[in-house]
Amino acid sequence: MLLSIDPTSNEPLFAQLEASVRSQIAGGRIQPGERLPAAREVAASLQVNVHTVLRAYAELRDAGLIELRRGRGAVVTANALDRATLHAAVAHAVSTARDLGIGQTELIDAVRRHYTGTTEQEG
């Protein structure tokens, strides 16, 4: 697994690490069951604080992409690929909305309409 950060970027380092893992799961380069490197080692290699790496791992756990187990480290979950694909689609929708100057409320409304609309059609 390749983790990279750009210290000159305005994006927080933990978010860059998180995006690094997400994009590789979505791209199929990281398979479910694979173990992420120990946070301490990533921190040493990238010369960042270990808490930065732990925060990225915690965000990924909250998103359901990895499981954190004491003694076993961080393991990519079975449904990680689906989650990562969804996340990529949402990120794409958000950036499109930003480009079009559409606000948060309008985007969420659009998502809600689509969600209920699709459900009604299927029902």
Added chain:
Amino acid sequence: MSHPRITSWSLVVGLPLVCWAVAVLIGLGWRDDLPDPLAVHFGLTGTPDGYASLGGQLLVFSLLVVGLVALFAVLGAPSSRPPAIRRAAAGLSTGIAVFLSALHLILLAEQRGLADASQATLNPWWLLPAAAAAVLIGYLVSLIGRTTTVTGSAQAPPPEALRIALAPGSRAVWSRSQSMSTVGNTIPLALAAVFVVIGVVGRFWPLLIVAVIVLVLFAAMGFWTVTVDDQGLRYRSVLGWPRRHVPLERIAAAEVITARPLKDSGGWGLRMNREGHFGLYLRSGPALLVRTVDGGGTVVTVDDAETAAGLLNSLLDRVR
């Protein structure tokens, strides 16, 4: 390096034959103090169960040492062999000759002054200093001729080498855990099981310790973490040892090759392949080959080796 052929032949053959000659001469010198016949084989309890004349013992000892030295010379001394192979042959040949010569002398020394060889005992603890001396001397001989200076020029990897997209100023680490293939796992487990069965059936308990050692080695060799970052290549057993580091400044370029553990290096684990490259062979298939500036190399059978090779080459582009 100006006379590699002469050097490697003399290293593979020289010291081993000196050890052999000294051991034979000392044995002959003790001729009048030794019982006839000699005890030459001992049972598991330390009492003799095989006898031969001094001449017979010297003959067997000589055939063994000279035969093994000749084998190493043929396999590892010709100048067509990679330097690392020649050094390994010199080290192994010398180590084995030292060990066999020490065993021969221990066998004779334990029987000096005895009228009847059946009273002889062999203290198995003597094996430890003999083995330690063999490993130490063999290792020192294997170091002779090692190139410590950088002979190759530190150039950037060739343009056709694998690369990854690496933004200027960014930092990257690639890491992967890798375990031994099923075949590689089965062999040590089967071996340990055989030792346990023989140990229990034969009521020879030290074999159980051997089985434990096999299992510990299996654990140390079975599970690894491989890391590439701006420090170079590192691979480490999950037990923390063994571990190895190839610093970035010693690396010339990285590529992906197809590794076949049995064919390339004769088995699984940490070993040297036929080209003299040191390697970690856990499975067959795509593997990372890191070529060093001194002409050597390291092979690591790890999944996603192309990303590891690409990162190494891209990191090298930055510093060269």
